[in-house]
Amino acid sequence: ILNVEQSPQSLHVQEGDSTNFTCSFPSSNFYALHWYRWETAKSPEALFVMTLNGDEKKKGRISATLNTKEGYSYLYIKGSQPEDSATYLCAPTGGNSGYALNFGKGTSLLVTP
Amino acid sequence: NAGVTQTPKFQVLKTGQSMTLQCAQDMNHEYMSWYRQDPGMGLRLIHYSVGAGITDQGEVPNGYNVSRSTTEDFPLRLLSAAPSQTSVYFCASSYSAPGTSGLSSYNEQFFGPGTRLTVL
Numbered sequence: 001i002l003n004v005e006q007s008p009q010s011l012h013v014q015e016g017d018s019t020n021f022t023c024s025f026p027s028s029n030f031y032a033l034h035w036y037r038w039e040t041a042k043s044p045e046a047l048f049v050m051t052l053n054g055d056e057k058k059k060g061r062i063s064a065t066l067n068t069k070e071g072y073s074y075l076y077i078k079g080s081q082p083e084d085s086a087t088y089l090c091a092p093t094g095g096n097s098g099y100a101l102n103f104g105k106g107t108s109l110l111v112t113p
Numbered sequence: 114n115a116g117v118t119q120t121p122k123f124q125v126l127k128t129g130q131s132m133t134l135q136c137a138q139d140m141n142h143e144y145m146s147w148y149r150q151d152p153g154m155g156l157r158l159i160h161y162s163v164g165a166g167i168t169d170q171g172e173v174p175n176g177y178n179v180s181r182s183t184t185e186d187f188p189l190r191l192l193s194a195a196p197s198q199t200s201v202y203f204c205a206s207s208y209s210a211p212g213t214s215g216l217s218s219y220n221e222q223f224f225g226p227g228t229r230l231t232v233l
Contacts, residue, residue, distance in 0.1 A: 031211075031212045032211065032212065032217060032220060034211070034220070034221070034222070036222070043203060043224035043225060043226055043227060044156070044203075044205075044222070044224050045224070046221035046222060046223075049217035049218060049220050049221055050217065051217050089155070089156065091211075093211040093212040093220075094212065098169070098212065099144070099161060099163050099169070099210040099211055099212050099213070100158055100161060100169075100171055100172075100211070101146070101158065101211045101222065102158065102172065103148075103155050103156040103157075103158075104155060105153070105154070105155035106155055
């Protein structure tokens with residue numbers, strides 16, 4: 001089981017604000033880092049799967065960066081909208097976790113108009 | 114494609130009863146897994162399978178059994194339900210197992226709609 005820390009636990013921003021949150025994970029034997037978006041009463045949906053140190057991925061207003069040497073990933077949301085309200089989960093693979101995907105507890109984002 | 118389907122959506126059991134949560138996918142995915150979601154605990158992995166006939170334990174396997182006789186189906190069995198198993202259960206699948214080589218998109222997990230289980 002990989003120890004995954006996500007911060008902050010929750011975040012409340014105004015519409016139009018940009019925001020970012022952090023996922024920290026063990027850097028040894030790292031293989032890949034997953035990000036998922038989970039809206040209330042729905043199922044998690046994949047945002048990104050990142051494998052390379054320095055990798056940066058973007059989907060609309062959401063982007064993510066990866067630092068495998070120090071063991072962290074940042075998720076950025078530019079110009080937050082109410083529909084961005086969700087819990088954002090990260091999950092690394094690697095080390096002795098084998099084929100398991102161990103999720104962090106997530107960052108809960110609320111965007112109000 | 115129906116994607117990942119789970120049945121039932123809701124279930125109430127009495128302590129000691131047994132039941133099977135069904136999960137099926139029609140995407141020819143090799144990797145399937147079961148998670149439970151509890152308040153403050155996030156998603157915790159119960160069991161997973163990297164292909165038909167191959168299963169392994171996740172973080173919280175006690176009280177649950179799985180089998181994978183076909184690529185499409187991955188049922189989760191509760192042999193003797195306990196109140197501690199009250200939770201929301203999600204099944205997920207991906208083309209290939211996390212941690213394996215290939216396109217990173219092959220490892221993206223597709224989640225089912227979930228089963229809400231209450232054990233009295």
